[in-house]
Amino acid sequence: MVEHDDAQLLAALGRAFDAIDPPPEQVLEQARNAFVWQSIDAELAELVYDSETSGDMAVRGSDTREMTFRAPGIEVEVMVVSEHHRSLIGQVVPAQEAAVELLHGGGAVTSRTDALGRFAFDRVAAGAVKLVVVTVTGTRVQTEGLVI
Amino acid sequence: MAYASVGELLSAATDGDRQAWNELVDRYGRLVWAVIRSFGLDHATAADVNQTVWLRLVEHCADIRDPQRLPGWLATTTRREAIRVVRGQRRQQPSEVVLDVPDRSAPAVDELLLDEEVSREVYAAFGHLPAACQQLLRLLTAEPRLDYATIGQVIGRPVGSIGPTRARCIAQLRRLLDTAHNTGTRSHG
Numbered sequence: 001m002v003e004h005d006d007a008q009l010l011a012a013l014g015r016a017f018d019a020i021d022p023p024p025e026q027v028l029e030q031a032r033n034a035f036v037w038q039s040i041d042a043e044l045a046e047l048v049y050d051s052e053t054s055g056d057m058a059v060r061g062s063d064t065r066e067m068t069f070r071a072p073g074i075e076v077e078v079m080v081v082s083e084h085h086r087s088l089i090g091q092v093v094p095a096q097e098a099a100v101e102l103l104h105g106g107g108a109v110t111s112r113t114d115a116l117g118r119f120a121f122d123r124v125a126a127g128a129v130k131l132v133v134v135t136v137t138g139t140r141v142q143t144e145g146l147v148i
Numbered sequence: 149m150a151y152a153s154v155g156e157l158l159s160a161a162t163d164g165d166r167q168a169w170n171e172l173v174d175r176y177g178r179l180v181w182a183v184i185r186s187f188g189l190d191h192a193t194a195a196d197v198n199q200t201v202w203l204r205l206v207e208h209c210a211d212i213r214d215p216q217r218l219p220g221w222l223a224t225t226t227r228r229e230a231i232r233v234v235r236g237q238r239r240q241q242p243s244e245v246v247l248d249v250p251d252r253s254a255p256a257v258d259e260l261l262l263d264e265e266v267s268r269e270v271y272a273a274f275g276h277l278p279a280a281c282q283q284l285l286r287l288l289t290a291e292p293r294l295d296y297a298t299i300g301q302v303i304g305r306p307v308g309s310i311g312p313t314r315a316r317c318i319a320q321l322r323r324l325l326d327t328a329h330n331t332g333t334r335s336h337g
Contacts, residue, residue, distance in 0.1 A: 010288055013274060016274070018178075024195075031199070034199065034202035034203045035170075050232065
């Protein structure tokens with residue numbers, strides 16, 4: 001043992017990780033499946049606010065996560081509420097009527113916003129989700145994917 | 149496909165080539181997992197972080213102009229997501245989650261079928277290192293290799309500190325191995 005140099009020790013440790021703690025096949029399969037949303041033709045709205053990382057005391061300890069996604073000229077505010085079941089409530093800003101699609105592992109659910117741009121999806125299953133907003137002018141915006 | 153460059157794989161994936169995407173997962177899946185596990189996340193949380201990281205790559209495939217940057221991009225994206233979930237968990241269970249908690253869900257060494265006695269002993273000794281050393285060594289053994297600049301970003305330390313800390317952690321690992329040998333045990337103590 002004493003004769004091994006640093007690089008050899010690290011190599012031995014690396015082989016140990018490969019044997020003991022490789023990525024589970026299910027985890028790799030989820031990574032492969034992430035590709036299903038590759039072909040979405042919509043502008044990406046990036047996560048610009050997340051209550052989980054903001055240090056915002058108001059939501060600390062609650063089961064609600066608030067996020068804001070932004071693309072040029074449009075924002076999508078999303079609240080994930082996990083109480084008896086998981087709901088996804090949001091608003092398109094500026095307020096406008098639009099179609100909102102919730103993409104999830106099993107497919108998609110479509111809804112429409114009200115005049116104030118608000119929308120809601122009830123009983124959303126855990127897993128990867130993404131919202132696609134289609135405005136009246138046909139602009140398509142997708143939020144970054146989330147795992148809820 | 150097996151010999152395509154990373155740049156070719158990224159651009160093929162951007163064009164919708166699922167094979168190319170799978171090849172990227174094959175090449176970098178272990179790296180992302182190693183970075184996640186270096187944060188001491190349990191399996192369920194680690195799986196969620198992993199999924200998010202790959203969703204990010206799908207969204208940003210076309211933006212990664214320099215393929216050399218892919219390992220660094222994956223590592224820092226993984227870091228951001230890992231830290232986010234750790235903070236989220238802390239809010240819900242403030243006393244239960246510690247960022248750099250050692251990996252408790254790994255199997256006991258006795259259950260392993262490592263073909264090499266050396267790996268077995270090194271892994272047993274690794275379990276006795278301080279959490280910061282465990283994280284650094286996990287990152288240093290990740291494949292494909294991460295450069296020191298990226299590792300510094302992942303652990304939030306200056307790049308110049310990585311080399312000296314690496315030397316210190318390996319020296320500590322070596323002492324643990326020597327102790328295990330001198331006491332004639334497999335360092336379970």
